[in-house]
Amino acid sequence: MRRPAARAIEGQELALVGVLAVLWLVLGLTTDTFFTAGNLGAILFNVAPIALIGIGMTAVIVTAGIDVSVGSAVAVVMVIVAKLIHDGGTPMPVAVLVALGVGALLGLVNGGLVAYGRIHPIIVTFATLNIFRFVALQIFDGRQVTGIPDTLGFFGGGGEGRLLGVPNAWLLAVVLAAIMWFYMRAWPTGRHLYAIGGDAQAARLAGVRVRRRQLFAYVLTGALVGLAGCVFIGTGGLVIQNAGEGLELQVIAAVVIGGTSIVGGRGTVLGTMLGALLVGTVTSAVTLLGWPSELTTLFVGVFILVAVGVDLLRARRRGTL
Amino acid sequence: MKLPKRDTGALEYVLTERVVLLVALLAVVLVWFKVLEGGQYLVAPFDAGYLASALESMVPLCLLALAELLVIVSGRGGIDLSVGSVVSLAGMAFGFMVGLWGWPLLPAAVGAVLVGGVLGAVNGFLTAYLRFPPLIATLATYYAYSSIAMVSNDKAPISTKPVQDLSALTDGVKLPLLPAIPLQVFTFLMPCLVIVWLVLTRSTYGRKLYAVGTNDVAATFATLSVPRVRLSAYVGSGLLAGVAAVVTVAQFASARPDAGTVGNGMALPAITIAVLGGVAIQGGIGTVGGVFVAALLVTWLNAGLLLAFEDSKGSQYQLLALGVVLILSALLNTLTLRRYGRIT
């Protein structure tokens, strides 16, 4: 029972790497198309927005919070940015800044209500899920945005959005995840996120600025939602009213498959990245293998159960729950 | 030792008794729309007949909010994200039994409710015995059940003649002095409300559920079987979702594989109503009365908003109203708890 706690790689992460390796191996052997640059690039691009938001969501869930409003928030960001670059010809740097700013602002609303209004995060974000969608619809004003130029092509899935065949969006997610991973592991304020998730009251008594850290987690998530919005707009085209619907559950699925404890206090960004990859692989594998697409959610559900179940088993063997 | 003093002022009463607060809010909403109507700001009369017919959309939501009441009260982060998928899947089962296998109504309805119970039992087993966090377990089954519902009839709804005839179950009934109220209010909702209320407030099981939700370690020491109590809360949730499935199939005269998950799905509104009704996310707190009044409030507010706009703005403002009401009531909770240290 007395064992050192700090490890570089958590068991869950190793397990996920194993599962991914096996899955990729099987797919590589059973299909002759899995290990093509086009396919891998497509998977990485598809999971990028989930991974990006997942970075923030990991911080939020580690503090024992949750944010189910990200799907609606992404719609707000997207409609604003899409209208800016479509109607106003706004250049990319400004558009990205606006996306980050709008996202962070929405995160501030969530974080403010959680930290300072002392409302349970799931209630706050259920409410803002509705409110943000309302805001987005008001800005849409009854018209979806079509003919959006490829101003944000850097983030998109086209050729412009790739570096040596790897989607920029994924590279961005990897870099941000690495920074966040290091921050949560080695910085005092990063460690405080775990303390808050373990016991917010105790953290407060230890002198942790609990509310500031909570606010940070939600604002960060918001800003990353902004980036994800840029990825979704990408090479342009159209933005529709239901943009982002259901995204929150996909992100949460990636985070929990990655080993983050939904009750807070435990989890890493690395795990989330792996979880997102797993979800992305499963989704594209279903198409690749020619199985009916309605089976995708069944597999995602099963993976959640297996991943969390393995974690639970290990926790039980360790004697703590 | 000093006894805690309790000043039982009217304000404290309204704030700490959630049902009272909600009834007051409901009155405000009704009066407000009545005033708007008088000032001819509404496109149609906001009258009793309209309110009664709006109850139709309340029935499944209220049933599912009751389901959430049970699981949230059971504690340890209790929540059921899968109720919408259960509605879809149990509804498809109902559709098969009535529409394709030609079962008579009653056994089919019972069968569908039981299917719901079994699906709930899976959730309960995962959370209570395998100790999955409820949010995770029901997120997973939400995905899985919705997929199975989709596959069950190859994506197609079932709306054969026997299924279409089911809509007779949801006709309006005319009572003296009252406008026509949808039949399912009496045949499905009322019985469920009464049963859940009796179980929660009068039965020993209700006591156990509140005890387990409040403090499960203490409940173990008090000789309660914590996993069994939790499991049954999820079974109860599944059964109620099964009832909601039967109502939904009857109301729409069609068993649709995406009935409970289309759009925003049914789970989120149901949880919202439960929370608005004073069900505390941390478990152990929540009443049937609160949930019922919250469901009425949301239904009639939504119905009123549709009359306040000639065009589609009404359904957009429904989103805003739901979010704002939820946040305000939660803020009020925080204030009340800080000021009076309790809430019911």
Add this chain to the structure above:
Amino acid sequence: MLELRGIVKRYGGVHALRGVDFDVQPGEVHALVGENGAGKSTLIKIVSGAERADAGTITLDGDPLASASTAAAIDAGIATVYQEPHLFGELTVAENVFLGRELRRRKGGPVDWRAQRKRVVELLDRLGVDSGIADVRVADLPVAEQQLVSISKAFAQDARILILDEPSAILTDREIEVLFGVVRNLRAGGVGIIYISHRLDELAQISDRVTVLRDGQVVAAKPTSELTVRAVAELMVGHELALAPDRPARQFAGTPVLQVSGLTRVDEFEPFDLSVGEGEVVALYGLIGSGASAIARALYGVDPADRGAVHVDGQPLRLRTPRDASAAGIAMVPGNRAVQGVFAPKSIAFNLSTAHLGFLSKVPGWLDRARERMVARDLIDRLSIRAKGPQTRVAALSGGNQQKTLIARQLVKRPRVLLLEEPTQGVDVGAKDEIHRIVSELAENGSAIVVASSDLPEVLGLADRVLVVRRGKVVAAFGRGARQADVLAAAAGEAA
């Protein structure tokens, strides 16, 4: 150096503090005592910034201590050990000790793990704790060690003012001795210390001054030398205490009510035998981690034994869950009131009836609410639980009255065997006497009673027989009238 003037604090309707003056000087240990709910914890929470006073001033060296934030108090040099340990199970001991005040490799840089670890090892050594635990997750430690981690956390702050809220409640006498040594060193170094305890005998050993709180008001503040334990106790309760009359040991014959043989739980206790007769009170006395509580828990089926036989009234039992135990007439009052005991937000009636739902229903499955209320009212009277009525929420009660409620729960249906774990932990002297009286009464009415306790005076005052447990083994047995020193020595492993 620290001065509080006219501090007022209300929680809703509860007037926790009504104008308290209090001060601490450098190089002084100032004890704060009072009945449960007198307001001690509230007062120190206000000093530490965990709560905000409704009125009154706090000054440190004459400057007002303005903001009510824990971070500000810590920065001002005030370190606090709260009554309940506030630790983070998923983090290591070293991280816990420095949480909120991490050592960094450079200003604004990452955490300096190595330096932190080194300091923690030093601190744990000073407190006589195995320093090997520095890298262990706190969740993997027993409660007593957690309390010590919590104390090292406060020591790590090199504070000018150190607040200790009942640090000794779950520590053993030996651990307390080490703690006192460290506290004396700090005092010599000019640190001002606020010390809260219910163990009045400790006051003479450690404190220089005593302030007695009653009902949120100061009723006395005197140098310790001018007070006796008895005088303090009387100030606390507000009336003179009658000395508990010593009673002779009782004799027991016939079949024992509870018969335990060869009971074993791997890593916790070794084959254990016990027999308790009708009306007998047997105490299991042991220092923390000795296994005494573990035996009680095993007898209640919470952490079931691996081997061994248990009989009640001659019937063999299979004890896998508390339900098994309860069916055989075994009841338990657990040691951790807040976690294992009460349903705090619920009413007294709810708390009492929850363990007896079958018993309190006329129609199976349906609660007889009139009877429930009646039973609750009766028990509130019999145990003089200070509450308005059966509907009062337990959270609104003081610790002692919560504990009485827990005991009352086991009186709804008279148990054949009653297991009590630390029955008066954190309970004031007045309530303690009442609880002891209730336990004796139960015994006289024929229940067999097992008390697992690390409170030596309690053990000696209550029990007919004392079994001393050390490292999971019964190492000695004493009858009534044993000398404190002998029992303590056996427990600590010096004799035998």
Add this chain to the structure above:
Amino acid sequence: GCTKKTSDQTPTGGASGDEQITVAFVPKLEGVPYFQAMNTGGQKAAKELGLKWIQKGGTTADPGAQTEIVKSLIQQQVDVLVVAPNDPDSMAPVLQEAKDKGIHVMTSDTDAPNSVREVFVNQATADGIGTTIMDSLATAMGEKGKFAIVSCGQTAANLNSWIEVEKKVAAEKYKNMQLVDTVYAGEDEPKAVSMAKDLMNAHPDLTGFIGQCTTSAPGVAKAVREAGKIGTVFTVGLGTPQGMKGYLEDGSSSTSVLWDVENLGYLTAWAAQKLAKGEQLDESNKVSDGIPDAKWFADQKMLLLGDPLQITKDNADKFNY
């Protein structure tokens, strides 16, 4: 709602005498350009024919939301209620209720054949749409090669009926063309893009896509554009002209098959007025200059707008939706 709604107009209700007729149209969901265009057509008819046109839809495409809206319109006592049902059978009970209250009931865009509707205004027959799409795709692909269908809602009845026709036409007429997979992206454009990419990766020799609805038509075109396969992979779909314009121009979409949606709105309003006045429809109706010949099939109670339109880069700008 801060503007007076009823004071400045004649009271609605009973269609007797010369009172203005009120026609309410409930689209599947509000805010998409498609239904926006129907609204434009309806409003135009309202002005020219002297009726009142109300369009009121929900924020999500679900039958529950539609039912609530229909109820509010029943309460409003409109003269004619027109619905484009999300699920045909689900609307039957509430349409019955409307009829019982003396309101004329119609469907438009999507039929509810088992309901009490008196007229169904059909944009084009399933045969017409399916055949035109398949023919267009065959032309683009040179009548040979593999293709896939990216549809939207898995349960959308009219989409599924069009897919059936397409399959039939492909099997009968284009023996060298092979349908490899049909996938469902929901009303989710980014998902349509990613599924189309997955399909291209799974079948490297795929040369054609059908985007079955107004979100997946631009979706498949975007996927082709981003994959850099313009000229090798051809797409045809049911996209709105302005939404498809960019893709039609760069060749990622060959043809968009649709109908004049504004005319559909106009025809719907016109038919509703006829119905309310109790006038008979002729076998062939000259409705307006834009709709010279709307055919009435009395046996099916169906009024047909005409043949589908083929929208290409040359005529896309004739439509402003």
